[in-house]
Amino acid sequence: MRGCDVVVVGGGVVGLSAAWRAARQGLSVAVVDPDPGAGASHAAAGMLAPVSEVTYTEEPLLRLGLASLERWPAFRDALQEESGVDVDYRAEGTLEVAYGPDDMAYLEDLAAFEETLGLPVERLTGRECRRLEPMLSPSVRGGLLAAGDAWVNPRRVVRALMVAFERAGGALVRERVTELLIEDGEAPGVRLASGEVRRAARVVLAAGSWSAALAPGLPVRPVKGQILRLRGPKGFLTRCVRGMVHGSPAYLVPRGDGEITLGATVEELGFDGRVTAGGVYELLRDARELVPGITELELAETTVGFRPGTPDNLPLIGPAVAPGVIAATGHHRGGVLLAPVTADAVTAFLTGGDVPDAVRSCDPERDLR
Ligand code: GLY
Numbered sequence: 001m002r003g004c005d006v007v008v009v010g011g012g013v014v015g016l017s018a019a020w021r022a023a024r025q026g027l028s029v030a031v032v033d034p035d036p037g038a039g040a041s042h043a044a045a046g047m048l049a050p051v052s053e054v055t056y057t058e059e060p061l062l063r064l065g066l067a068s069l070e071r072w073p074a075f076r077d078a079l080q081e082e083s084g085v086d087v088d089y090r091a092e093g094t095l096e097v098a099y100g101p102d103d104m105a106y107l108e109d110l111a112a113f114e115e116t117l118g119l120p121v122e123r124l125t126g127r128e129c130r131r132l133e134p135m136l137s138p139s140v141r142g143g144l145l146a147a148g149d150a151w152v153n154p155r156r157v158v159r160a161l162m163v164a165f166e167r168a169g170g171a172l173v174r175e176r177v178t179e180l181l182i183e184d185g186e187a188p189g190v191r192l193a194s195g196e197v198r199r200a201a202r203v204v205l206a207a208g209s210w211s212a213a214l215a216p217g218l219p220v221r222p223v224k225g226q227i228l229r230l231r232g233p234k235g236f237l238t239r240c241v242r243g244m245v246h247g248s249p250a251y252l253v254p255r256g257d258g259e260i261t262l263g264a265t266v267e268e269l270g271f272d273g274r275v276t277a278g279g280v281y282e283l284l285r286d287a288r289e290l291v292p293g294i295t296e297l298e299l300a301e302t303t304v305g306f307r308p309g310t311p312d313n314l315p316l317i318g319p320a321v322a323p324g325v326i327a328a329t330g331h332h333r334g335g336v337l338l339a340p341v342t343a344d345a346v347t348a349f350l351t352g353g354d355v356p357d358a359v360r361s362c363d364p365e366r367d368l369r
Pocket of ligand 1: 047263264333
């Protein structure tokens with residue numbers, strides 16, 4: 001039996017961010033995960049796009065995303081400095097494009113809503129869109145530039161977090177947690193697959209889609225996403241491009257090295273880890289409508305990930321399950337974006353500091369029926 005201040009269950013972007021921040025505050029922290037960063041963080045596109053990723057009925061989620069986006073530059077600076085890893089942070093914005101009159105009407109509503117929030121948004125004609133992104137289809141009728149959106153490479157973020165966390169004195173334990181121990185109504189630690197017990201004053205549950213397996217009743221479910229990685233010339237696209245195609249949102253996220261992440265399916269199929277012919281076909285078909293030239297690029301990778309969905313799409317952040325447990329899970333489509341604000345909140349719950357206001361909507365005990 002070994003003890004520390006905090007055991008974090010789950011080494012994805014959320015768990016590692018919280019663990020790194022807690023370790024920097026002087027707490028002794030262990031992250032337990034058989035393969036850190038191999039879950040949803042490995043599949044994620046890394047868009048830091050609170051406006052483009054949210055429907056505008058979801059205002060608490062939008063507020064949470066904006067609170068986290070605001071934290072990203074300082075989070076990136078500290079992470080890059082403490083790890084020596086470049087996370088490929090880019091801030092050229094999202095270009096949301098439209099084809100039919102319905103899409104244009106949707107974009108107009110979105111622009112009006114963003115303006116009521118005081119967010120920078122620019123309406124563009126089709127020609128102006130193509131001037132920004134010459135690879136766009138000639139049938140694009142118009143678009144919106146969300147200039148405040150940014151993106152990162154989530155795999156590099158995870159690598160950076162592991163380095164920074166260990167340099168801050170944290171311990172990465174590459175094992176699987178099989179049980180949250182509950183003794184006399186409290187949670188004094190976790191049991192590992194090896195049988196070893198890790199004692200801790202507090203347990204942070206950041207196991208994404210696998211959280212409910214450890215805490216039955218926690219309303220988190222896997223939402224399957226298939227995502228592709230294409231390889232092309234650098235500068236093929238310079239910003240994130242999104243659009244509604246055949247009623248589904250499609251996005252293309254360019255990296256500094258020429259890779260383009262193209263996503264993503266949204267499937268309620270539990271833990272079905274198969275890449276399907278239909279999934280790949282639909283992704284390529286829809287993305288080709290936006291950017292016809294993608295068919296010339298190399299298809300470098302197909303991946304499946306499981307977004308941890310909740311009934312209201314808001315994460316679960318705060319005390320939950322039993323005294324001593326803090327949930328940091330259920331981040332659905334936004335784990336990478338929401339990592340900084342979640343890390344601040346978890347650290348505040350651990351140390352008695354001020355919890356960010358935007359996180360109040362994420363109380364795990366809220367009514368989710
Ligand atoms: N955040 C992108 C996705 O969930 O597909």
